[in-house]
Amino acid sequence: MKFKIYQTKEPKSREAIAAIGWCNNEEIYNCSDDHQLYKWTTTNRDCMQVAKLPDDFSPTDLHWLLPKGATATASGGTGGKGSDTLLICSADGRFIILNKSARVERNVAAHSSTIVSGRWSPDGAGLLTAGEDGIIKIWSRSGMLRSTVVQHEGQIRCARWAPNASAIAYCQGPFVAVKPLAANSKLTKWRAHDGLVLCIAWSNNTDTIASGGEDCRYKIWDTQGANIYTSVSDDYAITSLDFSPDGELLAVGGFNMLKLCHYSGWSHSINRFNQEVVGSLFNITWSSDGTQVTAGTSTGIIIFGHIIERELRNRNLKAVTSGRKTIILHDIVARTKDTLDFAERIIKWELGYGHLVVATTHQVHIFNENYINTPIIIDGRMEIKIIILGKKNFLLVDNTSIWIYTYTGRLHLNPRFPASQSQILHLNHRCISLGLDTLAVRDHSDQSVIHVFDLLPGATRQDDAYTIHSKSPLVEIAVCRFGNPDDQYLVFIDVNRDLFITCVQGGPDFIIHKIGTQVCTVMWSSDTNILVGLHDSCYSVWYCPGEACTDPTLIALTTFTFDTTEFGKNITLESFEGANVSLRSSGAIFTISVKTYCVILHKLFADNAWERALKLCRLVQNQVLWATLAAMASKRNQLDISKEAFSAALQIDKVNYLSYIKDLEPTSAEQMAENSIMNGRTQEAEIILLHNKKIPEAILFCLRMHRWSRALEIAQKNETDVDLVLKERKKYLFALGREEHDPHFLKLL
Template sequence: MKFKIYQTKEPNSKEAIAAIGWCNNEEIYSCSDDHQLYKWTTTNRNLIQVAKLPDDFSPSDLHWLLPKGAVVTGSGGSGGKGSDTLLICSADGRFIILNKSARVERNVTAHNGTIVSGRWSPDGSGLLTAGEDGIIKIWSRSGMLRSTVVQHEGQIRCARWSPNASAILYCQGPFVAVKPLAANSKLTKWRAHEGLVLCIAWSNNTDTIASGGEDCRYKIWDSQGANLYTSVSDDYAITSLDFSPDGELLAVGGFNMLKLCHYSGWSHSINRFNQEVIGSLFNLTWSSDGTQVTAGTSTGIIIFGHIIERELRNRNLKALTSGRKTILLQDIVARTTDTLDFSERIIKWELGYGHLVVATTMQVHIFNENYINTPIIIDGRTDIKIIILGKKNFILVDNTSLWIYTYTGRLHLNPRFPASQSQIPHLNRHCISLGLDTLAIRDHSDQSIIHVFDLLPGASRQEDAYTIHNKSHLVEVAVCHAGNPDDQYLVFIDVNRDLFITCVQGGPDFVIHKIGTQLCTVMWSSDSNILVGLHDSCYSVWYCPGEACTDPTLIALTTLTFDTAEFGKNIALENFEGTNVTLRSSGAIFTISVKTYCVILHKLFVENAWERALKLCRLVQNQILWATLAAMASKRNQLDISKEAFSACLQIDKVNYLSYIKDLQPSGAEQMAENSIMNGRIQEAEVILLSNNKVSEAISFCLRMHRWSRALDIAQKNKTSLETVLQERKKYLLALGREEHDPNFLKLQ
């Protein structure tokens, strides 16, 4: 992946480009000390003079505000629809607000000295200005002063909003600081570079901060100031940087240098302009679609760049962008290559499940690997920012809504949830997951809530989604992609980096189980319900997370953990297909394998081929294989197979318990209830007994589980075994040496 660079043939200004920004995906506005406001088009790089600024107004920064309904993305870009309000700051401490016809609506004196940064807030309700006088102010959209949030003696070089506008990031000398806007909140400040910090950026989706300085390095930080990456020293100072709107890429600019990096810091490619001196790059900004960048230089030249050679791989297919409107699709096995030309610029594209889905500026093209020459075209879909492929459907996310399509081009669902339209712009790949027949979306306003949609035709949850409530905020959700329709599982990671799992068919009362700790990210296999997760210095594979989650012993038996020291740092999960897991570390790709027999075993489970599964385990004689079989067979009431599997795993207590269950009446209520207890489904066991008029057995079950209040309720409601409940409660308290505290039992004393 790299930038293809264009530049203006001759500088339109003898001075440095002081300010530059995207109006939309095709138009760029710039201004310099010649007091002229210019508009450039990216297609032919033509120059149009838009307005003349006052002679005493020397511009220092520029930023567009989007119309209502769109969002500002990235630290300097703007949305695909045309912008209508322009903020320009000056070197004498003033800022002006221009409307779309270039008429000055407000002219405000804000600082004593140059305004180094002026930025509209992400929601467009206000703006910030930061000056060389060491002051940062927040203003209303009409230019009225709201507050002064930072006031120091030192000079401020740059300032940016946080993605949710709850804090302000700024740099001062060698320090970077985060100032929350909440009352009585503490300032977070750390020494970032050896010399002056010249530029900063805050990523929308990954919540990471980038800084560049005079020490010729750029660094990546988390929001608390912990260093995540430090680059090698370049020849010259880093003068500008910016995260792409989706947070996946970072563009870094310096003297005669433009670098394309991964958000974690490592470099994809570097462009050096050694044949002619163009100077240092300033005000480096991305377009809202994340495919183009622009920057002004110290010599008055404007740099344009778009991404090419972005590559995706899936099984036997490899897709590579060779230009703005061209994709090369290769079949590695058949050794064939197809060139796909589009009439419009390519914005987003994804490859998987035998299909290539490409979003251009006005259309979406669906290619089947068997019918490459006859794509299905969906018209009218613009501003696509996320494409997620599933086995049956795929998701398109634009600035206003989510759209679920089948691979035949038919609109399947337009899911909505409370306040969904205002939350769509904040969605990213970590908070949306598409499964076999399930869609899970993490709520943005309350990040402890997950909305679960059923995608089966005619399902009630297509319009009225279930909600899962967690105790803490969530950072990632993932739905499995394979298995039977009744065995669909959702995993999620919270802010404490704990991993939880629940069955998506278990609504509205979802039972949540914790199966892991210290997880950075997780990924389901595309072919089986096997889960892989990354920790800080190792990775884990859960071979049966769904069925084994109710028993910590089974989770331990069906999970393997391996060290990742040999792969290096900054590891990311790329793909998980079949038995191969693809990892990427600092640009290098590594492939690891999960146990092949476990993948085969999962396929046999889907086919209900229990005898073949048992023969496979007897042949291989592997403990993880036996434990996986035990968990699966136990859930599906295959008592004989489950007993043999637990015996092979040396789980003697479970073997004895299964022997007790087998002695009960076959397929009777008591046997079904005991099997539910063994699988951790306590409420289900009680319902089975009560629905079959087994009241005394239900009371005994509640006493055995120490569910005292429930046992008392059943006894009082059915007017039976009340004395037994009171006696057992008395024995329990006597054994613990405690006094009665339950008010329901105290009444009966």
């Protein structure tokens, strides 16, 4: 992956260009000390003068207010791509706000010295200005002062909003600081570089901060100041950097240098302008679709760049972009190559499940690997931000809504939840997940809530989603991509990096189980219900997370952790296909394998081939395989197979319990209830007994589970065995040496 670079042949300005920004994906505005405001088009790089600024106004920064979302048009597309409000800051401490017609709406004297940064907030409700006087102020959209959030003696070089507008990051001398805007919040400040920090950027989705300084290095930090990555020293100072809107890429600029990096810091490619001196790059900015960058230079030249040679792989297919409108699709096995040309610029594209889905400026193209020359085209879909492919459907996210399509081009679902339209711009790959028959979306306003939609035809949850509530805010969710409709599981990671799992068919009362700690990210296999997760210096594989989650012993038996120090730092998950997991570290791809027999075992489960699964385990004689078979067989009431599997896995207590269950009358309420208890579904066991009028058995069950209040409630309601409940309660308290404290029992004493 690299930038294809273009630059203006003759600079319009002989002064340095520090004020430059995108109005939309096709237009760029810039101004410099010649007091002229120019508009450039990216297609042919033509330039036209838009307005003349006052002679005493020397621009230092420029930022367009991007629209919150485009309005739907009659054709189903979106309109209103451009911005209509422009903020320009000056060297004399003023800022002006211009409308689309370049008329000055506000002219505000904000600082006593040069304004180095002026930025609209992500929600568009206000703006910040940071000056060399050491002051950062927040203003309303109309230019009225709201507050002064930072006031120091030292000069501030750069300031940026947090993605949710709840904090401001700024650099001052060799330090980087994060100032939360909440009342009585504490400032976080750390020494970032050996020299002055010249530029910073805050990623939208990964919640990391990048900084570049006079020590010729750029660094990646978390919001608490912990260093994630430090680059090697360049020849010259790092003068500008910026994260792409989706947070996946980082552009870094210096003297005669533009570098394309992964968000974790390592470099994809580097462009050096050695033949012609362009000077230092200032104010690198990405277009809103994340495919193009622009930057002004110290010599008055404007740099344009778009990404080419972006590569995706899936099984036997490899797709590479060779230009703005061209993708080359390789079949590695058949050794064939197809060139796909598009009439419009490519924005987003994904490869998987035998399909290539490409979003251009106004269309979505669906290619089947078997019929590559006859794509299905969906018109009217604009500003596509996210594409996620599933086995049956694929998902699109634009500026207005979420869309679920089949691979035949039919709109399957347009899911909505409370305040969903206002949260679309905050969606990313970590907070939305498409499974086999399920869609899960994390709520942005309350990040401890997940909305779950059922994608099966005619399902009630298509229009009225279930909600899952976590105790802590969540950072990542993932729905499994394989299995039967009854075997769909959702995992999520909270801010404490704990990993939880629940069955998405268990609503509305979802039972949540904790299966891991200190987990950074997870990924489900595309072919099985096997889960892989990354920790700081190791990775874990859960071979049976859904069925084993109710029993900590089974989770321990079916989970393996391996060291990753040999791969290096900053590891990311690329793909999980079949038995192969692809990891990427510092640009290099490593492939690791999970146990192949477990992959085969999951496929046998899906086909209900229990005898073949049992023969496989007898052949291999592996404890992980036996434990996986035991968990699966227990859930599906295969008692004989479950008993043999637990015996081979040396779980003697469960073998004895299964023997007790088998001695009960087959298919009786008691046996079904005991089997539910075996699988951790205690509420289901109680319901089975009560539904079959097994009142004494239900009371005894509650006593076994120490659910004393519930046992008393059932006994009083049915006017039976109340004395038994009181007697057992008394024996329980006597054994513990405690006094009665439950008000329901105190009334009966």
